[in-house]
Amino acid sequence: MIVSLAQIDFRPEFWLYPLTDQHMLMGTLTSVLVGMTCGVLGCFVVLRRMALIGDALSHAVLPGVVIAFLVTKDTGVVGLLFGALLAGLATAVLINLVSHHSRTKEDSAIGIVFTALFALGLVLISNLPRGTHFDLKCFIFGIPEAVGPSDLLLMAVISMIVLATVAMLYHPMKLITFDPVVAAAMGLPVLAFHYLLMGMISATVVAGLKTTGVVLVVAMVITPASAAYQLCNRFSSMLVLAGVFGGVSALVGMVLSYVFNMPSGPSMVLVATVIFGMAMLLSPKHGVVFRRIRRWRHRQHIEEEDVIKAINKLAADRIVAAPAAIAGQSRLAVERVTRVLRGLQRQRLIADSRDGVALTELGERRAIELVRAHRLWESYLADRANVPAADVHEQAEVLEHAHELADEVDETLGHPGVDPHGTPIPAQKQP
Amino acid sequence: MTTTRPQPGVVSPGAVGCPAIAVHNLTVSYSERPVLRSVTMEVERGQLVGIIGPNGAGKSTLLKAVLGLIDIDSGTARIYGEPINQARKRVAYVPQTSAVDWDFPVTVRDVVLMGRYGRLGWVRRPSRVDRTVARESLERVGVADFADRHIRQLSGGQQQRVFLARALCQQADVMLLDEPFAGVDAATERAIFELFQRLTAERCTLLVVNHDLGVLDKFDHLLLLNQRVIAYGPSHDVATEANIQRTYGGRLSLLDRAESALRGAT
Numbered sequence: 064m065i066v067s068l069a070q071i072d073f074r075p076e077f078w079l080y081p082l083t084d085q086h087m088l089m090g091t092l093t094s095v096l097v098g099m100t101c102g103v104l105g106c107f108v109v110l111r112r113m114a115l116i117g118d119a120l121s122h123a124v125l126p127g128v129v130i131a132f133l134v135t136k137d138t139g140v141v142g143l144l145f146g147a148l149l150a151g152l153a154t155a156v157l158i159n160l161v162s163h164h165s166r167t168k169e170d171s172a173i174g175i176v177f178t179a180l181f182a183l184g185l186v187l188i189s190n191l192p193r194g195t196h197f198d199l200k201c202f203i204f205g206i207p208e209a210v211g212p213s214d215l216l217l218m219a220v221i222s223m224i225v226l227a228t229v230a231m232l233y234h235p236m237k238l239i240t241f242d243p244v245v246a247a248a249m250g251l252p253v254l255a256f257h258y259l260l261m262g263m264i265s266a267t268v269v270a271g272l273k274t275t276g277v278v279l280v281v282a283m284v285i286t287p288a289s290a291a292y293q294l295c296n297r298f299s300s301m302l303v304l305a306g307v308f309g310g311v312s313a314l315v316g317m318v319l320s321y322v323f324n325m326p327s328g329p330s331m332v333l334v335a336t337v338i339f340g341m342a343m344l345l346s347p348k349h350g351v352v353f354r355r356i357r358r359w360r361h362r363q364h365i366e367e368e369d370v371i372k373a374i375n376k377l378a379a380d381r382i383v384a385a386p387a388a389i390a391g392q393s394r395l396a397v398e399r400v401t402r403v404l405r406g407l408q409r410q411r412l413i414a415d416s417r418d419g420v421a422l423t424e425l426g427e428r429r430a431i432e433l434v435r436a437h438r439l440w441e442s443y444l445a446d447r448a449n450v451p452a453a454d455v456h457e458q459a460e461v462l463e464h465a466h467e468l469a470d471e472v473d474e475t476l477g478h479p480g481v482d483p484h485g486t487p488i489p490a491q492k493q494p
Numbered sequence: 495m496t497t498t499r500p501q502p503g504v505v506s507p508g509a510v511g512c513p514a515i516a517v518h519n520l521t522v523s524y525s526e527r528p529v530l531r532s533v534t535m536e537v538e539r540g541q542l543v544g545i546i547g548p549n550g551a552g553k554s555t556l557l558k559a560v561l562g563l564i565d566i567d568s569g570t571a572r573i574y575g576e577p578i579n580q581a582r583k584r585v586a587y588v589p590q591t592s593a594v595d596w597d598f599p600v601t602v603r604d605v606v607l608m609g610r611y612g613r614l615g616w617v618r619r620p621s622r623v624d625r626t627v628a629r630e631s632l633e634r635v636g637v638a639d640f641a642d643r644h645i646r647q648l649s650g651g652q653q654q655r656v657f658l659a660r661a662l663c664q665q666a667d668v669m670l671l672d673e674p675f676a677g678v679d680a681a682t683e684r685a686i687f688e689l690f691q692r693l694t695a696e697r698c699t700l701l702v703v704n705h706d707l708g709v710l711d712k713f714d715h716l717l718l719l720n721q722r723v724i725a726y727g728p729s730h731d732v733a734t735e736a737n738i739q740r741t742y743g744g745r746l747s748l749l750d751r752a753e754s755a756l757r758g759a760t
Contacts (some may be wrong), residue, residue, distance in 0.1 A: 110598060231617050238608045241598050244589055248561045249612030249664075250582040295599045296644045 102309025105288030125184030151265025205276030609663030
């Protein structure tokens with residue numbers, strides 16, 4: 064790990080080394096494929112609330128891998144893959160059995176099954192014959208430097224199969240994920256889909272083990288998909304974006320791990336987490352930042368309208384509309400008023416006049432609109448909501464900002480001429 | 495809610511003369527606790543049937559059993575004389591909206607188009623015909639203006655309409671609906687009943703689980719259910735004070751007491 068800036072090498076060829084060196088490139092490409100595939104599959108995991116299953120599958124493949132190793136006597140990828148697939152499906156079946164045939168709820172069933180299988184795997188490893196080498200550390204933490212051509216080929220084949228399957232079965236998979244009960248009622252094979260998904264996740268996890276390891280691979284499944292979930296309103300866009308996030312996390316993680324001499328699996332996971340954090344903050348609909356901005360804009364809008372009303376009232380009372388007077392009228396601080404006035408001037412709602420400001424024609428129209436809304440809402444509150452006449456003003460001060468509803472209020476009340484205080488209500492503005 | 499309804503699927507010849515829904519001696523239990531006991535009922539084609547009963551009476555379970563979604567202990571449920579697996583294309587199901595994941599990334603149009611997926615099979619994509627049917631279904635329930643909105647951005651009434659539209663989109667001639675009036679305003683309730691009336695006029699059969707006792711007269715037939723069939727028949731015959739009392743009254747019937755005595759419980 065590098066601590067001081069002076070130690071960092073800024074030459075581009077150094078940063079691009081994970082992409083230019085032939086051996087590093089294999090690790091990088093494999094990681095990117097793992098990231099993409101995990102991201103896409105993760106959408107189903109996240110939407111079906113199966114995050115724990117992802118964790119379970121990644122751990123439970125250990126005994127499968129060890130047994131395959133015992134049977135085939137080598138670390139041939141195809142043998143390992145079949146071992147892992149069998150273990151993955153066994154996990155899914157066992158979880159189903161435990162949760163359906165006992166009081167145990169599904170989350171506990173998952174916890175029982177995968178820890179048991181992982182423990183079994185550890186016991187099997189300790190009983191391996193002398194002289195055989197099984198690298199548990201690689202299984203748990205992943206070593207992308209150890210990725211060879213056969214690993215890359217395997218991952219490429221699995222990615223192709225998974226992505227092609229998702230593209231081909233996109234529609235039924237969407238329905239089964241969204242509404243499994245209705246899907247079953249339509250005759251779609253919901254259970255078969257469940258096992259297909261489990262199988263695809265197991266295969267991806269085992270092929271990706273060398274890059275992130277069993278402990279962190281679940282992050283590659285859940286985190287990019289959760290980031291995409293924050294940003295998307297369509298299932299198809301969520302799948303694509305999650306795949307992109309996964310791939311980018313892997314790529315950037317690999318480069319950073321090389322440049323800063325950090326372990327690569329954790330680097331990828333941290334990059335994915337940063338992407339998730341940014342999505343959480345910046346999501347236009349649910350993001351914290353945009354919500355703040357929206358609230359701030361709303362407050363600003365209300366202040367502007369209050370200032371317009373204040374200027375209008377001062378003009379009616381023939382008082383010079385200086386900031387101090389406006390502040391007194393609108394109950395805003397003087398410095399807020401000056402700032403709001405500048406905004407109103409930009410929108411050409413007010414113009415400078417002798418000693419103060421005056422509403423432009425546009426500003427006057429807005430003022431009348433507000434007064435009309437205020438008085439209509441007062442009438443509505445008194446008439447329809449049984450609010451005592453003395454209290455209607457206070458509540459209408461808030462409601463008047465919903466002036467787009469004024470016409471509807473007018474309609475509902477049958478076009479009243481005066482408000483509860485007997486003041487005339489301005490007529491509807493001419494288009 | 496205008497425009498004509500798309501033509502229902504082809505009626506298989508063997509179906510002529512059979513009741514649309516036939517439930518015979520149906521018993522269902524969840525972990526050995528009976529939920530439905532010996533339920534028998536037949537629904538003629540083109541009828542609007544309401545299922546009324548207290549919570550836990552087995553109303554939703556009855557729908558799910560007819561749809562073959564849960565294991566049954568004994569008895570049969572048939573659609574036009576056929577087991578459900580042979581009649582899936584003729585049956586549409588509207589689940590309770592409380593069971594829907596409203597944060598799922600889908601638009602209104604996506605949801606309605608899902609009504610076509612049962613016909614598509616595994617790999618086929620929705621065709622132009624499918625999209626047209628989806629649009630017509632949306633127009634029919636009056637939510638076409640919201641087609642591109644996310645489902646979260648709808649009111650309770652609009653949400654129910656969207657899931658009704660999905661069922662319409664299936665072009666089924668038997669529809670099973672679980673509390674389609676939950677969380678809807680009076681205007682939507684009226685609109686939905688009008689739609690039901692128009693559907694039955696087109697010979698579509700509707701079985702509706704309902705909570706509201708204020709609208710019983712709108713159904714042709716009523717099933718008063720509390721684990722057993724308390725009463726079943728034309729609404730004006732069945733919706734009596736005494737029957738409703740028996741359905742909702744907590745008193746154990748002699749049959750229940752006999753059963754617990756036979757099990758050794760006291």
